[in-house]
Amino acid sequence: MYQYSEQDHQLLLERVEQFRGQVQRRLKGQLSEDEFKQQRLRNGLYLQLHAYMLRVAIPYGLLSAEQMRTLAHIARKYDKGYGHFSTRQNIQYNWPQLEDVPDILDDLAAVEMHAIQTSGNCIRNTTSDPLAGVARDELEDPRPYCELIRQWSTFHPEFNFLPRKFKIAVSGAIHDRAAVAVHDIGLRLVNNAENETGFEIYVGGGLGRTPMIGKLIRDFLPKEDMLTYLEAILRVYNQLGRRDNLYKARIKILVHETGEDEFRALVEEEWQKIKATGLHLREQDIDRIKAFFVDPEYDDLPDTDREFENQILSNPDFARWADKNIELHKQSGYRVVYLSLKSAHQPPGDVTADQMDAIADLADKYSLSQIRTTHRQNLVLSDVKLQDLHALWLELKKLDLATPNYNHMTDIISCPGLDFCALATARSIPISQEITNRFDDYDFVNDLGDLSINISGCINACGHHHVANIGILGVNKKGTEVYQLTLGGSAREDASIGKIIGPAFEADQIVDAVSDVLTVYLDKREDPEETFLTTYRRIGQPPFKEKLYG
Amino acid sequence: MALQVYTASLLKEGLVAYLCLEDGLPSWTPEIGQATAMDDGSVESLKIAAEKSERDNIIVAPYAIDVVNSDGGWVAATKREQIRASGPTIVLPRDNAANASERAGRKAA
Numbered sequence: 001m002y003q004y005s006e007q008d009h010q011l012l013l014e015r016v017e018q019f020r021g022q023v024q025r026r027l028k029g030q031l032s033e034d035e036f037k038q039q040r041l042r043n044g045l046y047l048q049l050h051a052y053m054l055r056v057a058i059p060y061g062l063l064s065a066e067q068m069r070t071l072a073h074i075a076r077k078y079d080k081g082y083g084h085f086s087t088r089q090n091i092q093y094n095w096p097q098l099e100d101v102p103d104i105l106d107d108l109a110a111v112e113m114h115a116i117q118t119s120g121n122c123i124r125n126t127t128s129d130p131l132a133g134v135a136r137d138e139l140e141d142p143r144p145y146c147e148l149i150r151q152w153s154t155f156h157p158e159f160n161f162l163p164r165k166f167k168i169a170v171s172g173a174i175h176d177r178a179a180v181a182v183h184d185i186g187l188r189l190v191n192n193a194e195n196e197t198g199f200e201i202y203v204g205g206g207l208g209r210t211p212m213i214g215k216l217i218r219d220f221l222p223k224e225d226m227l228t229y230l231e232a233i234l235r236v237y238n239q240l241g242r243r244d245n246l247y248k249a250r251i252k253i254l255v256h257e258t259g260e261d262e263f264r265a266l267v268e269e270e271w272q273k274i275k276a277t278g279l280h281l282r283e284q285d286i287d288r289i290k291a292f293f294v295d296p297e298y299d300d301l302p303d304t305d306r307e308f309e310n311q312i313l314s315n316p317d318f319a320r321w322a323d324k325n326i327e328l329h330k331q332s333g334y335r336v337v338y339l340s341l342k343s344a345h346q347p348p349g350d351v352t353a354d355q356m357d358a359i360a361d362l363a364d365k366y367s368l369s370q371i372r373t374t375h376r377q378n379l380v381l382s383d384v385k386l387q388d389l390h391a392l393w394l395e396l397k398k399l400d401l402a403t404p405n406y407n408h409m410t411d412i413i414s415c416p417g418l419d420f421c422a423l424a425t426a427r428s429i430p431i432s433q434e435i436t437n438r439f440d441d442y443d444f445v446n447d448l449g450d451l452s453i454n455i456s457g458c459i460n461a462c463g464h465h466h467v468a469n470i471g472i473l474g475v476n477k478k479g480t481e482v483y484q485l486t487l488g489g490s491a492r493e494d495a496s497i498g499k500i501i502g503p504a505f506e507a508d509q510i511v512d513a514v515s516d517v518l519t520v521y522l523d524k525r526e527d528p529e530e531t532f533l534t535t536y537r538r539i540g541q542p543p544f545k546e547k548l549y550g
Numbered sequence: 551m552a553l554q555v556y557t558a559s560l561l562k563e564g565l566v567a568y569l570c571l572e573d574g575l576p577s578w579t580p581e582i583g584q585a586t587a588m589d590d591g592s593v594e595s596l597k598i599a600a601e602k603s604e605r606d607n608i609i610v611a612p613y614a615i616d617v618v619n620s621d622g623g624w625v626a627a628t629k630r631e632q633i634r635a636s637g638p639t640i641v642l643p644r645d646n647a648a649n650a651s652e653r654a655g656r657k658a659a
Contacts, residue, residue, distance in 0.1 A: 027562065029607040047610060049634050052564035082643040097563050346643045354645040418630060419638040425630075429640050479628060 001062050001370065002147050002292045004112045011155075012109040015116060019043050020102035027099060042122075044115030045101055049422045054093045054101060055118040056108060060128035060146040060170075061089030061373040065360040068371055070111045072356035078104050083356070085341060085349040087413060087464055088167070089127050089373040090118060094420055116154060121162045123153035123234075127169045129177045130374040133293060134382045136330050140189045140197055142172035144289040145226060152227050152279065159234050163241035164249035166234070167206075174493070179375055181205050181214045181495035182467055184251045185233060192220045199226060203233060203263070204255030207461035211497045212252040217264040223286060225271075228278040232271035236263070296368050296383065301333020305386040320442055321393055324404035333386050337367070339379040339396060340403040340411065344436045347429045348414040349377035358399050366392050375491075376413055376452075378406065409451045409518075410436045413464050417457025417474060418481070424457035426474025426481035427507075431455055434511050448518060451532045452491075467491035469532045470517055471498045472510060483510040487517065487544060488536045501541060502549050516547045554593045555585035555617050555624055556600040557634070558609035566634055567609060569600050576603050582635040583623030 004012075019039065026036040040046075044055040056071070063071075071091055075083045078100045079093045086092055096104060108114055117124055126146045133141040149168055153159065159166070171178045172189040180186030186202035199221040205214030221229050237251045240258070255263045312319045327336040339359065341349050351359070359379065363371050366388045367381035374380060379401075384392055396402035405411045412435060415421065417428030432455050439445060454468035458475070465471030471486035482504035489498030505513045520543050525535045536544075556569040560578065567578035568585035576599040579585065588596055593614060600612035616627035626632045633639060 027607065029605075033604075033610050047559055047564060049630075050564075050566055050637060051559075080642060081645055095564075099562055347640060350643045352643045352645045418633055419640055427633075427639060429638075433640070476629070481629060 001064060002059075002289070008112070009109070012112075012114055015043075015114070016102060016105045016109050019105060023098060023102055038120070040101075041119040042116070043101070043105065044118035045096075045098075046119060047422070048094070049418070049420055049424075051095045052098060052101070053420070054096045054104065054115060055086070056091050056093070056113060056115050057118050057125045058089050058091060058113075058373055059150050060126055060132065060143055061130055061375075062143065063371045063373065064111070065363040065369040065371065067111045067113055068356050068360040068363065070107055070113070072353040072360070074104050074107055075353040075356065082350055082352045084347070084416065085351065085373050085377050085379070087375050087377060087415075087462065088125055089130075089375060090125055091373075092416075094416075119165075121164050121166075122160050123149075123156065123162075123166045123168065126150055126153070127167070127178055127183075127375060129171050129173055130372040130380045131177060131327065131336055131382065132172060132372075133295070134329050134331070134334075134336055135173045135175075135177075136328050137174040138172050138330070139174075139191065140172045141290075141293055142170040142187075142189060143293050144286060145187065145189075145223070146170050147289050147292070148227065148281065148286070149230065152230075158231075159238065162234070162238055163243045164246070164251075166237075166251070168230070176491070176493040176495070177374070179464070179467065179491040179495075181493075182207055182211070182464070182491060183214065185230065186214050187226070190220065196222070198222045201229065201233075203267075204252040204260075205495075206250050206252040207464060207466050208250070209247060209459045209461075210250075210253065210256075211461065211466040212256065213495050213497065214252075215255055215260045215263075217260065217267060224281045224283070225275065227281060228275050229267075229271055231274060231278055232267050235270050235274075236266045240266075295331075298331045298334060298383070299385070301331075301385065301387075303332040303386070305333070308386050308389060311390045315390075318390060318393055320446070321402050321404040322389065324408065324446075325402070325406045326389065329383070331383075335384050335386055335389060337381045337384050337389070337392060338374075338406040339381065339401045340405055341378050341401070342405055342411050342436065343400045343403045344433070344440055345400055347416075348412050348432055351379075355399050355401065358395070359401070362392060362395055376407075376411060378411070404442060405445060407450055407452070408445050409448050409453055409470075410439055410445055411452070412436065413452075413454040413468070415456050415458075415463035417455075417463075421457060421462075423460055424474070425459075425476040426457050426483065428455040428457040428463055428472075428474055431472060431474070431483065431507070431510060435514060438511050438515070447528065448521070449528070449531055452489075453514070454489075464491060465489070466497050467495065468498060469536070470514060472514075475504065477504065481507050483507065483513075485510075485513055485517070485548070487541065488533065490533055494533075499541065501544055513548055517544055520544050520547045552616050553587040553589055553618070553624070554596070554614040555582065555587045556593075556596045556612050556614055557582075557585075557631070558600060558604070558612035561607055561610050568635075569596055569603070569612070571596060571599050574599075576600070578603065578609060582617070582626060585617075585624055587617055587624050 202214030486498030
């Protein structure tokens with residue numbers, strides 16, 4: 001993974017001291033809240049429903065074991081003993097005290113972490129494929145490009161006060177595990193007809209109150225032009241994006257209102273101006289960053305293991321977990337392991353300090369001391385030997401991190417909702433827990449197959465409900481929490497926005513409604529291999545509507 | 551006539567607090583039931599006191615909320631404010647007691 005230079009370290013330490021001074025001046029009353037708010041938001045510090053909330057960046061979701069231990073330490077020393085992994089692959093602490101935040105940032109800086117640009121109208125943490133560098137379907141590792149974007153966008157003076165926040169995702173694989181299509185800019189590594197590798201560029205995707213799928217504005221961009229092209233897009237947005245209306249300020253609105261072709265022409269025009277003189281990436285620039293992401297020295301292992309096969313045959317629980325939570329690895333004899341943060345006992349994405357420490361130990365023991373976070377709020381150990389899977393599973397079970405549900409219906413994305421968020425209008429975590437408890441039946445969940453349920457507690461859609469196969473949106477209707485159902489969304493390479501099925505359901509009806517939707521799917525699917533999304537796209541809304549509303 | 555109390559977040563801790571006004575002197579409590587409630591005609595005095603606390607850097611972002619009387623204490627009228635007053639409605643993740651020692655040690659320090 002990327003290692004900070006002396007300059008990087010100095011930058012972070014100076015930033016911490018700068019913020020320490022700002023906090024001290026705020027506590028003494030030398031800065032008003034209005035003055036301070038912009039400063040704290042630049043350092044990831046929100047004031048939420050019950051307390052301050054600190055959002056810590058995890059660049060493209062990659063953590064070392066040492067960093068995970070520091071996150072555990074922070075949770076234990078400064079918070080209530082846990083953290084929450086978010087859909088942007090970051091971690092959030094829900095209870096820090098203002099005067100402690102500079103010390104927290106100091107601890108983070110010691111392990112090359114920070115909270116810079118995790119809030120505010122700037123370029124946020126670039127997200128990526130949690131299987132980057134190990135996926136079998138990968139064309140090229142996207143992380144060096146994420147890191148280049150991170151370095152370019154951090155404190156970029158021109159893009160520090162954009163009309164609105166700005167999110168970029170990069171994927172290098174055939175299958176989209178980074179929700180590229182619902183980002184302000186999505187980059188996909190592809191080959192052109194000459195077999196050169198470059199990027200497809202999507203712009204104007206996003207969720208919130210106006211969900212949109214990103215538009216392909218360039219089908220091939222040479223890698224060396226990545227930063228100049230991003231700069232051209234952001235310049236157009238910075239100049240033309242609306243600043244008069246918060247709800248129309250995202251780039252997706254600009255692209256929509258300008259028109260895809262016109263927007264593309266504007267970007268190309270801007271790009272031609274800066275292409276020659278801007279931050280052209282030389283091959284050695286890319287190679288310098290790539291050197292931080294070279295493959296480790298994998299052992300030369302066969303891709304089968306007799307002991308593993310015996311364990312699968314003799315232990316149904318292990319077999320279930322292996323079937324659901326293990327992915328093939330590009331290296332023979334290794335596997336990718338998903339650590340489910342979706343047990344029935346904790347809110348989706350939450351991890352206690354003890355669990356974090358234990359995960360760090362497991363990463364050291366079994367997975368080259370690295371951990372990845374996923375946009376579906378799970379964790380990944382990316383380099384586990386086939387022969388170690390059973391021992392790892394036994395340890396994960398003890399930690400309640402071995403629920404066999406990856407990419408299945410109880411692998412629910414949930415925003416914090418009204419239990420924590422100042423913007424939320426309804427609770428989302430209790431609904432996710434009720435669904436998880438109601439359908440806590442492996443055979444049923446397994447039979448349903450690949451199926452996503454996402455829940456948001458307000459129209460801002462932090463729970464990505466628009467791109468779930470079954471999306472749930474909590475809203476406040478005359479003082480009561482009610483829940484809208486959307487069907488047919490997808491965040492993958494076949495991305496689509498789900499459609500509202502009908503009137504909202506009361507809190508005590510929504511889980512029954514989900515059950516009804518599942519009943520229709522099971523009844524209408526052509527065979528057990530036909531996924532929920534395929535069935536829905538084939539039969540449309542009417543059968544679901546009929547079941548739900550009669 | 552609707553009764554209101556003033557609420558805000560404590561500047562240092564960020565935690566939820568409610569305004570008590572006794573003999574014109576403001577103080578802040580985490581218990582909504584102990585807050586001073588006034589009707590529409592008198593709530594201006596709460597506002598003035600809350601704004602003074604804000605200027606004194608005790609609290610952040612004060613605002614008035616509707617309350618109703620329940621068993622002799624005040625209860626927020628809306629679901630949002632009820633949750634804000636009583637905390638998350640879910641069980642927070644926690645490690646076993648022995649592992650809270652670092653946190654406890656810090657509190658004692």
